[in-house]
Amino acid sequence: MKTKKITVLAMCVALAMILSYVESLIPSPGIPGVKLGLANIVVIFALYKLGWKEAAGISLLRVFLVSLLFGHAASLMYSASGAVLSLAGMILLKRTDRLGCVAVSVIGGVLHNAGQILMAWLLMGPNVVYYLPVLVLSGTVAGVAIGAVSALIVKRVDLKI
Amino acid sequence: MKDFFADRKRRADLLVIGALLLLALVLYLVIGATRTEGGVAVVRVDGVETERHALSADGTYPLNGGSNILVIGDGQAWLSDANCPDLLCVRQGKIHYTGQSIICLPNRLTVTVEGGESDGVDFVVG
Numbered sequence: 001m002k003t004k005k006i007t008v009l010a011m012c013v014a015l016a017m018i019l020s021y022v023e024s025l026i027p028s029p030g031i032p033g034v035k036l037g038l039a040n041i042v043v044i045f046a047l048y049k050l051g052w053k054e055a056a057g058i059s060l061l062r063v064f065l066v067s068l069l070f071g072h073a074a075s076l077m078y079s080a081s082g083a084v085l086s087l088a089g090m091i092l093l094k095r096t097d098r099l100g101c102v103a104v105s106v107i108g109g110v111l112h113n114a115g116q117i118l119m120a121w122l123l124m125g126p127n128v129v130y131y132l133p134v135l136v137l138s139g140t141v142a143g144v145a146i147g148a149v150s151a152l153i154v155k156r157v158d159l160k161i
Numbered sequence: 162m163k164d165f166f167a168d169r170k171r172r173a174d175l176l177v178i179g180a181l182l183l184l185a186l187v188l189y190l191v192i193g194a195t196r197t198e199g200g201v202a203v204v205r206v207d208g209v210e211t212e213r214h215a216l217s218a219d220g221t222y223p224l225n226g227g228s229n230i231l232v233i234g235d236g237q238a239w240l241s242d243a244n245c246p247d248l249l250c251v252r253q254g255k256i257h258y259t260g261q262s263i264i265c266l267p268n269r270l271t272v273t274v275e276g277g278e279s280d281g282v283d284f285v286v287g
Contacts, residue, residue, distance in 0.1 A: 032249055032264055072245075072267045100170035103177040110181055120264070125208050127262045127273045133189035140181040147174075 016042040016062040034138040044150040049159045052091045078116045085115030105147025110139035199259040199274030202238035228268045
């Protein structure tokens with residue numbers, strides 16, 4: 001049992017890293033922080049199938065490893081603040097059990113962007129706030145797409161540990 | 162019964178999505194309404210101002226030891242080149258409203274348009 005859990009967790013981290021890499025191949029629209037958040041599919045899957053601690057572990061480990069492998073010095077700070085805020089929001093929202101996968105994903109996406117804005121504010125001053133409307137919009141749209149995919153996967157994949 | 166709950170959740174999800182889209186629109190309108198034409202482009206590295214250039218005077222300026230190239234023309238400011246691979250700052254385009262900014266994360270550099278007519282010469286950059 002324990003070995004299976006370790007394997008599943010490791011696979012989730014590896015999958016999240018690959019999705020981050022795949023996403024880096026998609027051309028950016030030119031606004032920092034606007035992205036799809038493919039790796040969040042794995043985090044939401046883990047949140048529903050494995051538990052919140054496992055989801056948090058996968059997300060934070062992914063952020064750390066991806067920044068180490070593909071990122072630059074500043075990217076860890078931005079990704080980490082986004083991931084922590086996003087995780088907190090998604091875990092709390094899922095606990096209320098009032099909303100579905102899509103809302104959890106949307107809140108996760110918007111909070112991820114909010115976390116990055118917060119870090120940018122700390123590093124570069126309050127003017128980054130002008131990015132907030134477009135990042136709330138992009139976080140919502142991306143969150144709907146990611147949430148819809150996640151909902152399907154959570155429903156279809158039969159995982160027992 | 163199960164379907165009923167699933168549906169209720171779906172409706173709640175739509176409500177959340179709608180609320181966030183509305184929030185984005187409100188933020189956009191509030192920021193748009195408070196927007197005015199700016200007078201100077203202020204360059205900061207690590208949040209510390211390094212130089213400023215009036216938008217009224219055309220010119221090309223290497224920033225931060227040449228890591229990014231700032232161009233000012235037609236009352237607008239933009240970055241024409243940078244030493245990072247993704248060139249996100251270049252793709253952020255031209256800015257001229259007060260508060261608009263171009264951000265280069267790798268070099269931790271920002272170019273921000275600030276208000277007020279620049280009082281003639283702000284800084285002479287040799």
